[in-house]
Amino acid sequence: MKRDGRTVAKRDLPEKTCAACGRPFAWRKKWARDWDAVRYCSDRCRKAGVS
Incomplete structure (x- = not known):
């Protein structure tokens, strides 16, 4: 993810x-x-959550 042209560290991702x-x-x-x-x-959780 980029913010203001800079790459954001993984720990700072939402x-x-x-x-x-x-x-x-x-x-x-x-x-x-x-x-x-x-x-x-994940797809697994999406499929389980639909039921």
Whole structure:
């Protein structure tokens, strides 16, 4: 993730808690466009959370 043209350290990336397993997970580049909508840390948790 870049902020003001600088690379941000992994420890400084935003985090969320997974809605299915409760574990914290950090921002990933592939989630950049819809970070506000991301609720699950993985496909496994997403599939388990749907039920």
